[in-house]
Amino acid sequence: MEKTIANTLLSVNEEGYLTDFSQWNEDVGEALARETNISMTPRHWEVIRYLQREYKNEVALSIRRIGKSGVVDIKEFYQLFPIAPLKTASKIAGIPKPASCI
């Protein structure tokens, strides 16, 4: 599937996750965040950058790992991305939907 966001044509899957990370940039992230009613702050970006680093290092993301990241604790993570934080943040970051149960 394709969709145009922030004047960019993006490949996305049926749940709206980017299928090609190279198409991501901050404008795209900002627009994806707006779709989930999140206004990005510097703290949001720090978390998004952390998720992208983990993705590049092929680390499987989980809530527990986020809590141990030293970047954000679980409580703040839920404050920044209140509804389904790991999924929402991954979508904004342009990385695949995490497959973790914990």
Added chain:
Amino acid sequence: MNPNDGEIRKMMIILSKATLENVYAAFVLANGARMEGIEAEMFFTFFGLEAVHKKKLEHLHIATVGNPAMHMPTMLGGLPGMEALATHMMKKEMERIDMPDVHEFLDILKASGVKLWACKLAMDMFHYKPEDLYEDMDGVLTVGDFYKQGTGVGTHMLFI
């Protein structure tokens, strides 16, 4: 919004057992709900209270007797040390898949916004006081209070 759209909005999870496999099932379901944007509350009753009892929560065991999935003859499962051995093996496996221990899991649940309630009747029965329990409990409730917590469209209850 259509009130009958079938969407799950809140999970009310009742834990009545303290065997490790049941405790983890309840915790994973509560945490999984929050990860999906679903509210979650837990009610610890009868032996389930041990999962939030400060002195007991680190010493929960899996059941080796009466548990056909252990693939172990019942008589063997009852031998001294068997539960400890099986528990040790399971804990090692859980660490491998990044599963937290019971106390850390409670911390994760609280940080994720899960409400943790102790059952008043069970507290009375076991002579437990609130200070015997995990430090971040939301309180002690009667069954009626707990049902009230579940008021609203899209609430589901689960008994473990």
